Amino acid sequence: MTEKYVYLFGTSQSEGDKEMRNLLGGKGANLAEMAQLGLPVPAGFTITTEVCTYYYNHDQTYPSELKDQVERAIAEVEKTMDMRFGDAANPLLLSVRSGARVSMPGMMETVLNLGLNDEIVQGLIDQSGDPRFCYDVYRRFVQMYGDVVMGLRPEDEKEADPFEALLDAKKHARGVALDSELSAEDLRELVAEFKAEIAKRLDREFPEDPHEQLWNAIGAVFGSWQGQRAIRYREIEGIPHDWGTAVNVQSMVYGNMGDDCATGVAFTRNPSTGEKHLYGEFLINAQGEDVVAGTRTPEPLSELSGQMPQVYEQFQAICDQLEPHYRDMQDVEFTVQKGKLWMLQTRNGKRTGAAAVQIAVDMAAEGLISQEEALLRVTPDQLDQLLHPTFDDASPKDVIAEGLPASPGAATGQVVFNSAEAETQAAEGQQVILVRQETSPEDIGGMDAAQGILTARGGASSHAALVARGMGKCCVAGCESIAIDYHQELFTANGKTVKKGDWISIDGSSGQVMLGQVPTVEPSFSASFDTMMGWADDKRRLAVRTNADTPHDSEVARNFGAEGIGLCRTEHMFFESDRIVAVREMILAADEAGRRQALAKLKPIQRLDFEGIFTAMNGLPVTIRLLDPPLHEFLPHEPAQQEQMAEEMGVPLSQIEAKITSLHEFNPMLGHRGCRLGITYPEIYEMQVEAIFEAAVNVRAKGVNPLPEIMIPLVGTEREFSDLKAMVDRVAVAVGGTIEYLVGTMIEIPRAALLADQIAEQAEFFSFGTNDLTQLTFGYSRDDAGKFLPEYVAQGILADDPFQSLDQEGTGQLVRLGTERGRSARPQLKVGICGEHGGDPSSVGFCHEVGLDYVSCSPYRVPIARLAAAQAALAE
């Protein structure tokens, strides 16, 4: 039996269906399916993806059977359409399009109107009686074929497209502005000029033989599968290179042959809101590309019912049939040629997060899908859109740079380069974006005042990123392609210069930096959102906590469904302006007594912080991590600020400089921080633990139920933990009375995971700090990895950025091993994760699989983690 490489659709029988996506590609499978349903689909055929694979495995040749199969298929199409390919008397024109398993929009080639030559166009004119239309079709074909198949393109960036140049010259010669003002004769001349240009520049003639045209076009589509753009797209989207593309060859239909013609696109439900009504637009006497190009304004689909009532009725009926058939909202394309409706495409429609939730919940209510399916229909990324302001998709964007998406959201404002100015201008009611090389504690005020923060350096766990996420403020960090000149108060990016006061927009979800004011859309939570979250909570096993450092964040997170705090970073409290002075006093102190004096000033403030958080989280566990960053982070970086500090504290500048020098570290990430501070300066942790227990006692007196879980960071040896736990227990007895509490540790040092059994002898809980654990497992500094990580992902050396999605193979081994060894020593050990990965859906899935008790993530990721946890449970 010979292999079948060609599948017909829309002819007397259709040979494919929607289940054959792998073989026919998405487009081909759906065309066949629509034809099977009896819908009006222009006849055609699909050359399978297997031919593509064969083509690349056999030195770019085709299977020997292919030619015959294509010819027989053309004959079938001719029969159905009652036209003949290459026949001047009654010409059949074809489109040749790619069609992979998954949509790769714009990445591969298309040729339309194929099958024309000088003779056939004359036949077409005779048949249609519309020479201008016919020459326009012909002109478009030669241009597209010349570009796509023959490869006539500008030689360098400076040159204009050669075809467009000729077109412009023609319009100039005729003294007209629009293509549509050119006459049939003008277009005829252009065809000849196009062909002459091709012959001159490529030293090859434009092929007049329609079959030669067809095979060359098929070859061009297969060839585009390995085009640079397509390869890069697959790398980014994680599409295997060996899937290949199908080629769809289909009869052309035209929506631009007169006022009884039209073309349009539609969604079976509103893709922005999810509301259940037909949504779309159309143009009378136009081609599909006119709808896209925006040269004419399309009309809303509802208008079609007035203009073409029968067509509209038929179309509506088709949509009513398609959606239940596919059990999902459909995105369809159609053309009306001389009063006859043709369906050109159907596929599951893309939608906003809000629409995804609405549609899933509605469809479950309609009985179309189950609750479980509804939960699986919404991607966590779609949910993310709901939780932050977003840029209006419809607005144009002038992207000048791309950094790390450090804290989600959308922000627009005028550029300022220092925090003081940010505060002043914000106080005057202006919206500003704070642009800095990197931020430091002095910038807190400015960050708070700004709409968003853009930094040139630092990664997703840089000061800017962490603080911005804590504030729920949009931030793009590590945008290395911008060059800041503080002195001249400007930055440049991709050759563009942005001065102080210029408007920019930054997208903390994509990392994009745009010129001007891009309009934003505020988030809103529908009843459907609540319904869906309720379903998610029913299904999930993992608890979801939040990373929150303030009462405000705690409340936000609790409203988002957080079941406790998994990580309360106490150092952010140290950074705030009313306490940084005392912190610095402590650092400058000559001895323990001096440090204790400064710490005594801090304690009441910390106590108040904890009281607020305990109150906000009444009855829920609050994991408080003791001081983590190295002390030098609390000292000012720049000379002017150091001078100011010296003045404020009444000490000589040289003393401050000497302290900064003595605290300098080559690799602060690996330096004197975390419990290493707790061991060498026990008084710091003691103060913090006292503040925790005093706060717990105080709020309990007011009827609040505090559940502190004290977390020792950066433990690498059993003794670090047991020594500090002994201190906590001692303070608990002295201050905490009957307050119940747990003492546990971050597992963020590889050695701690390897020796988890020893540590769990004493530790009552583990929280995997997968940010640092990833840094150490890979030996990557998150703040510096921007120099090579994008390249690694692009080259496929790493499937994903391991800081965004947990590296399950490497870092995950340590999480699994740490959990197993920890529980081997203490079966009831509570285990969670509090890195950024706690809000990453695939990482949440991994945590579910490993058997963790909870994940903890930033407040705005809580619903995402709830959904991801439910999806993980459903996937089991």
Next chain:
Amino acid sequence: MTEKYVYLFGTSQSEGDKEMRNLLGGKGANLAEMAQLGLPVPAGFTITTEVCTYYYNHDQTYPSELKDQVERAIAEVEKTMDMRFGDAANPLLLSVRSGARVSMPGMMETVLNLGLNDEIVQGLIDQSGDPRFCYDVYRRFVQMYGDVVMGLRPEDEKEADPFEALLDAKKHARGVALDSELSAEDLRELVAEFKAEIAKRLDREFPEDPHEQLWNAIGAVFGSWQGQRAIRYREIEGIPHDWGTAVNVQSMVYGNMGDDCATGVAFTRNPSTGEKHLYGEFLINAQGEDVVAGTRTPEPLSELSGQMPQVYEQFQAICDQLEPHYRDMQDVEFTVQKGKLWMLQTRNGKRTGAAAVQIAVDMAAEGLISQEEALLRVTPDQLDQLLHPTFDDASPKDVIAEGLPASPGAATGQVVFNSAEAETQAAEGQQVILVRQETSPEDIGGMDAAQGILTARGGASSHAALVARGMGKCCVAGCESIAIDYHQELFTANGKTVKKGDWISIDGSSGQVMLGQVPTVEPSFSASFDTMMGWADDKRRLAVRTNADTPHDSEVARNFGAEGIGLCRTEHMFFESDRIVAVREMILAADEAGRRQALAKLKPIQRLDFEGIFTAMNGLPVTIRLLDPPLHEFLPHEPAQQEQMAEEMGVPLSQIEAKITSLHEFNPMLGHRGCRLGITYPEIYEMQVEAIFEAAVNVRAKGVNPLPEIMIPLVGTEREFSDLKAMVDRVAVAVGGTIEYLVGTMIEIPRAALLADQIAEQAEFFSFGTNDLTQLTFGYSRDDAGKFLPEYVAQGILADDPFQSLDQEGTGQLVRLGTERGRSARPQLKVGICGEHGGDPSSVGFCHEVGLDYVSCSPYRVPIARLAAAQAALAE
């Protein structure tokens, strides 16, 4: 049966022997052993270490049986010595000394001449007829007892010792300068004044009852086991706190009762050279402390034969008996009282490295010990002494600071603060020590010119340390207690100021920094050394390679017995002055073409380097690590140097500044380095691999047999390795012809150890880079850990500095697991270690146990590794 707490020695029978060290302490066991051998030991008894344990477990009380046992023991001693304790008519005086299982010199208390009071001293005078001697003994007793047992000490640092103050006052009053010029009457008065001072200041009377004196002294010795100094010493030396000390109570004998008296110390062989002859010194009419104090110059022991021929003969006979008995060189103390020889102590003698080797080899030749025992008799540290110049032990040292022992050796020179000056002065024939905050590539010339390098910052893998070790040059790094003022050209340490031109001495083996010129001793290699190394090579299973970057180092290492190069760091070649310009050109290049142009200049130089190394290592494997450090390390740090670079390269300063800014990293250790450079700038590694193969081809043409093993550093994923191996294989085909080679990787990233099976699919060898692996397993920056690591070791949180001795529990798990997983995928995988641990004896033992194929260490550690490997094999 009652417990036995007291063991007699030197009486009618001796109850202990040398095997009872744990119970009787080293001193007590050996006193008993000598007595068992029939040697003249002043009678006495030992209170066991169990009493010490009991004492601390029972609230500082004694077992009830103890009092009786001590009293009976005193009676036995009285009988033997024919004197009575507390009897004025014929008084027995006692010494009370500590004696732990291992010697803790000076850490615990001693009381001599115990058993005197006003009445008994009179009896002693009547008996001896020498009132001055008797009052001197009495004076010394009251002073020592008042200090040690009663605790009369200066109240603060400013006050002088109260007893010494009275002594000085007395001398002043009598108008004399020396203690010995005071009369018996003066001393009698002093005793009274001492007692009055005690009563006044402590509000307690000096006890006149000898038994009360004895029990208090015993209590003071037990008490000193938990003294601060002793605890600290045990922590440093790793001696368990629960061992406890024994107390030795022994009859006093006197070497200062006239010219028929003497005291001395001796070694049975020369402790400096190992030569076989009695070696020691003595003083006529003196006490032991006079020998130590240096107030009188002792005579060589050989002189004793003329002055006391019979005593000398007896003493020599005793030594000839002791050494074969103990099967080791003995360190003995003796006293001659009125013509009678008394043996006070024997123990295995401390010796220099040279002596240790000589003695072990000689004793094996004499048939006293086996070859295996001889190998175990020399510690690797002793061997280390042989391999570098050392400071003369006999010279006084004024230590003003202590840093990290970064590169062993001893160096003396005049301080200079910049490299240019170091070069100038060295050219003028001066010896200089280069003192820098830290060093950078610009300092290479100065480092080479200097005798040694001292840095205030940076750890044992800092630039200074690595380069110095490569040069075999003495270096003390990270000496944080020195404060350098470049401007004034001075540094301060512990309140002392050292200016440019002042002489200092630095000890790269201990980290000590000393004022002035301390004389050094050059290393020398005896025939015995070669003999011992030959024995070691017969016994060991581990191969020993070296870390060497130059032909010179390679030769040195080969002469030390290296069996190949385990780590050749190519970046050190980049730093040298004739190539740094091309390296910088490459870094500044705008694109790949520019980089290739600069690399083309480097290639012939690298090729020459490799030719030299292959030639030096003819027939032995040479593991070459491709470029490892981040590129910014090759750019100058300081503005002046940046300006100079701009001038030399003819580019604007701003361009250099911009490049430095763009290459800046927060955590360079975790940054854009190692194979991450090889992936993002493939042309760099390509050039290096071409240079390797070209060099191999060239030297083979000259009859040399090159065995290159190309090592990809910092691999964390399988793809990094396989992509770069493909490049190496490609270049090998193009350039290397039939040269045989291996491609392997450093395992220094935890993830690589975890995924070693994947990596070993392609890798032909692993070399554990335990420096970086330790950094990442612990999350410690070696350059910064000086801020807390010493504290961690002091507190016992870590048993050892994990950068000096491999952390077998944590990092070692990854070494073991990486080896097992690697070999599971490739059973013939060659596995070695090339971190600093390759030269650390206990780490070498671990490598043997895990089954590695080789260790690699710096040239000067090669013999140590050979010995350690043999000792590990013998320990099996």
